Amino acid sequence: MIEQAFNGLVGGAFYALLALGLAVIFGMLGVVNFAHGAFYMLGAFGAFILLDSFGIGFWAALVIVPVLLGLVGMALERLLIRRLSGLDPLYGFLLTFGLALILQDLVRRQYGVQSQQYARPELLGGTLNLGLFDYPAYQVFVLALSAVVCGAVWLLLTRTKIGMIVRASTEKPELTRALGIDVSRWVTPVFGFGIALAGLAGVLAAPMRAINPLMGGDLIIVVFAVVVIGGLGSVFGSVAAGFLIGLVSALGNLYVPALSQTLVFILMAAVLLWRPAGLFGRQEGLT
Amino acid sequence: MLTVENLSAWYGEAQVLREVSLQVAEGEIVTLVGRNGAGKTTLLRCVMGLHARVGGAMSLRGADLTALPPHRRARLGIGWVPDDRGVYATLSVEENLLLPPVTGPEPWSMEEIYAAFPRLKERRRSPGTRLSGGEQQMLAMARVLRTGSRLLLCDEPTEGLAPVIVEQIGDILRQVKDRGVTVLLVEQNVHFAASVADRHYLLAEGRVVDALDNAEVRARQDELLEHLGI
Structure with missing residues (x-):
C-alpha cells in the first residue's frame, strides 16, 4: 500500500507541475490555457526527437526542451494570446483549444498514433532501497525534481521582487499599472514560464510513459480538475492539490478499481459543494 | 503643475465629464467637491490614464499626458490613492509599500x-488587507509618499473613517504640502476640505460649476452642504 501511495505521489508530481503552470498563467493573463496538455506532449516528443535525430540525451533535453518551449510560448503570447485581452474569455477557450488540436495533429501526421519509447537515463536505471521497499530510481528522481521545482517557484513568488510584481499584477492589474509598473511587460515571460513547466513535465514523462500525440489531452482533463480543487489561480493550492489527487487516484485504483477514472471528478464535485472557490481559492489569493 | 483642458469622458453612451478645465499649481492642495456621480473619481482616473474613452488634453509640468499609459504617468511623478484604498491582500504591508518604483527626487x-x-x-x-480601514488608508498614503511622487491624487481619503484618523490624515496632507508636494483631493467633507486645501472646484453633472477659496467655502458652507445632500 505504501508503494502504491508512492506511485500516486509520482503521478501527482506531473499534475503539480502542469497545474502550477496553468495557475500562474490564469492568474496573470486570465486565460485558461487548453493547449497546456499539448505542450506537455511536445515536451515528451522534444526529448524523443532530440535523442532520435540529434543524439542528444536526457540530461541535456531536460534543459533544452523547456527553454525552447518557453520561447515558443512567449512568441505565442506575443502573436496570438495578447490579442484576446479585453475580449470574452470564450475566445481564449477557442484559441487555446484550437491550438491544442493543431499541435496534436501536426505531431500525429509526423509520428502516427503509435507510442514511441524513450529509455531511462543510465544513471537512474536501477532501483533505490527506500527502507520498506525497492523503488525505481527514476521515479524517485521525478518526485524529487518536481518537489524542488515547485518549491523554487513558491520561493520565487513569495520572496522576490519579481514574485511581488506577479502577485500584485494578478490581484489588481489596473492599480498595479497606475502605481508605475508595466504589467504587460511581465505577461509574456510569465506565459512562457508556464509553458516551460509543461515542457519540463513532458520531458520527465518521456522515460516512464507512452509517448504519443494524445498523451497530453488525456492528462489535462485531470489537471483541470486539480486546478479547480486547488482553487483557480492559487499557486499553492494547485501544487498541493496535484500531489493530493495523485495520491487519491492511486489509492482509489487499489481499493475501488472500478472508480479509478471517476474518483477525481467525484472529489472535485465534493470540494466545489463544500468550498466553491476550491481548497485554497481566491480568498487566499496566490499564497 | 497639472493642467486639464476640455476633458470629456464617457461610460458607454453616458457622458460623465463635460469639457472640464482646471489647473493645479505646484505646491497647492486643491479639492474637487461634488455629489456622488458628479464625476470626481472619473476625473482622477482620467488623469491617471485609467479611463479609455476620453477627449481633451492633460499635461503635467508642460509634458503632454494624453497619449501615455498609466505606468508612464506614474513614473512622471503622479501618485494615486484610490477610493477603495487599493491595498493588496496577497502582499504584506511592507511589500505594499515597496511595490511601486521611486519616481521623485525626494522619496x-x-x-x-x-x-x-x-x-x-x-x-x-501581515497581509495588507488584515489592517483596519484607517490603517489601510494610511498604507495607501504612505505608499505614494515612499515613491516621492510630486502630484498626489487622493480619492476621498477620509471616507468612513473615525474623526481621530481624519485628523491624522489632515496632518499628513499638511506635512506633504510643506515638502512642496502638490495634491488634488476628492473630498465630500467640506469642513475637512477647507481645513487642508488652498482652493476648491465644485463639480456637478460632469462640469466645473464653481471655483472657490477657503473663505468662500466657509461663508457658503450651509449652501454647499445642502447641494452635496449631506
Whole structure:
C-alpha cells in the first residue's frame, strides 16, 4: 500500500507541475490555457526527437526542451494570446483549444498514433532501497525534481521582487499599472514560464510513459480538475492539490478499481459543494 | 503643475465629464467637491490614464499626458490613492509599500514612513488587507509618499473613517504640502476640505460649476452642504 501511495505521489508530481503552470498563467493573463496538455506532449516528443535525430540525451533535453518551449510560448503570447485581452474569455477557450488540436495533429501526421519509447537515463536505471521497499530510481528522481521545482517557484513568488510584481499584477492589474509598473511587460515571460513547466513535465514523462500525440489531452482533463480543487489561480493550492489527487487516484485504483477514472471528478464535485472557490481559492489569493 | 483642458469622458453612451478645465499649481492642495456621480473619481482616473474613452488634453509640468499609459504617468511623478484604498491582500504591508518604483527626487525613506506610521511598522509582515480601514488608508498614503511622487491624487481619503484618523490624515496632507508636494483631493467633507486645501472646484453633472477659496467655502458652507445632500 505504501508503494502504491508512492506511485500516486509520482503521478501527482506531473499534475503539480502542469497545474502550477496553468495557475500562474490564469492568474496573470486570465486565460485558461487548453493547449497546456499539448505542450506537455511536445515536451515528451522534444526529448524523443532530440535523442532520435540529434543524439542528444536526457540530461541535456531536460534543459533544452523547456527553454525552447518557453520561447515558443512567449512568441505565442506575443502573436496570438495578447490579442484576446479585453475580449470574452470564450475566445481564449477557442484559441487555446484550437491550438491544442493543431499541435496534436501536426505531431500525429509526423509520428502516427503509435507510442514511441524513450529509455531511462543510465544513471537512474536501477532501483533505490527506500527502507520498506525497492523503488525505481527514476521515479524517485521525478518526485524529487518536481518537489524542488515547485518549491523554487513558491520561493520565487513569495520572496522576490519579481514574485511581488506577479502577485500584485494578478490581484489588481489596473492599480498595479497606475502605481508605475508595466504589467504587460511581465505577461509574456510569465506565459512562457508556464509553458516551460509543461515542457519540463513532458520531458520527465518521456522515460516512464507512452509517448504519443494524445498523451497530453488525456492528462489535462485531470489537471483541470486539480486546478479547480486547488482553487483557480492559487499557486499553492494547485501544487498541493496535484500531489493530493495523485495520491487519491492511486489509492482509489487499489481499493475501488472500478472508480479509478471517476474518483477525481467525484472529489472535485465534493470540494466545489463544500468550498466553491476550491481548497485554497481566491480568498487566499496566490499564497 | 497639472493642467486639464476640455476633458470629456464617457461610460458607454453616458457622458460623465463635460469639457472640464482646471489647473493645479505646484505646491497647492486643491479639492474637487461634488455629489456622488458628479464625476470626481472619473476625473482622477482620467488623469491617471485609467479611463479609455476620453477627449481633451492633460499635461503635467508642460509634458503632454494624453497619449501615455498609466505606468508612464506614474513614473512622471503622479501618485494615486484610490477610493477603495487599493491595498493588496496577497502582499504584506511592507511589500505594499515597496511595490511601486521611486519616481521623485525626494522619496520618503522606509525609516521616515515607519516613524510617521508606527502602526504600519508593527504590522509590516501581515497581509495588507488584515489592517483596519484607517490603517489601510494610511498604507495607501504612505505608499505614494515612499515613491516621492510630486502630484498626489487622493480619492476621498477620509471616507468612513473615525474623526481621530481624519485628523491624522489632515496632518499628513499638511506635512506633504510643506515638502512642496502638490495634491488634488476628492473630498465630500467640506469642513475637512477647507481645513487642508488652498482652493476648491465644485463639480456637478460632469462640469466645473464653481471655483472657490477657503473663505468662500466657509461663508457658503450651509449652501454647499445642502447641494452635496449631506
